[in-house]
Amino acid sequence: MNRYARWTIAGLIVAAAACGDIATPIRIDFYEWRLIVPSTTGPGNDSLTFHWPRSRLPVRIWVEDAANLPANVPSAIAAWRTAYLYDEFDAAVVSDSSTADVIVRAGAAPGIQFSRVRLPSAMATECEGATDLDISDDHTELRLPVRMYIDPRSDPAAPGLAACLALTTTHEMGHVLGIWSHSAVATDIMFAEETVTAPSERDLETAEVIYHVPANIQIVDRDGGEVPLE
């Protein structure tokens, strides 16, 4: 083998080592996240999909100092953040409720007249939650703030209450970030009567996929300013 052949072979080996891409996993293990509502333009249903636009990150969340919310809300944010590889979603607790995108309160949700769409409450035994979305009649706008309620409906000393508050907060945070439906699988935290304590791989994959499909709901700020869809 002459000198040039040796160099050519060496070059080809180096080129082969340098080329080649990482193999991407196929994301197919997710569930329906869209909110299915009667269409406003005729018979049939409308499917609403939402994610927070990057220009609004981190989402500003105001948290009432009750029902262990100041500890549970950051934990819930951190749990959902593990879904994301590319900084698709982030949230931060803020002190001023008047400028918050999301208001989290302890206690039962008020009457349904407050909001146009209420995502069905999580129904763990010791507590329950609700997330209210103020969606415009034509299903094109989400008016801020989103309101989240965590209701410790049992005795504060009841066994299991602390765990219930934590998992219900994580469940409702799933609604806040854009999972507007419930999973049909009991091992998912977005199951309507959730029992697991953390988002499952299906939950996380669903949360991830949401941020890579176009939203069809636009945010409207409290002052009426619209945040463009991505």
Place this chain on the structure above:
Amino acid sequence: MLLLVLLVSAGAAKAEAQMEYYGRLGAVGTGILLRDVIVEEITVRPSIAPMLALGASLPIGPRGYRVGLEGALASAKFHSSEDGTDTDLGTLRTGTLLLNLEGPLHRSFRWRVGLGGLKYWPSDKDGIFRQGAPVRLLAGAGLDYRRPVLSKWDLLTSLRYDFHRFTTEELKDRGFSQTQGVSRVSLSVGLSRSIR
């Protein structure tokens, strides 16, 4: 470094007299770190990074060959791109250590090849670096051009290429298999203690 220390201690004063030191400043461009598909294709890559390299070498044999160690640091923003939109993912620093073999090529040009490691230091332990940043095996090659500027110092212009295969524990846990080939090219200028 151990090798260099051993060589110097073995040859003591003579080796010290023949040791070349250099420092270079320049910029390094890095190819795609990661290619993913969720709905659209997503790529992750660092921006062009300023870099600082320091090195030293000793002669091995009479034909102008030298062996040396070189360490380099670079720091730049890195970002993901999806459907024409870039997202800032923070700052990504890299440190490299290469054991180099170099030799004469033509007049003031010298070639070099090296093997070593590359360490990533992201500013945030998050996203693809949530479970930490890896050290990767690094192979490199380059071309140096020297021009005397002072009695004992040369102006050193270097063009370097290196590659490694990239992945992280977080990516492996997410089901990414194999690794991404990453190429880097740098151009730098510096000063080298003359080896003439």
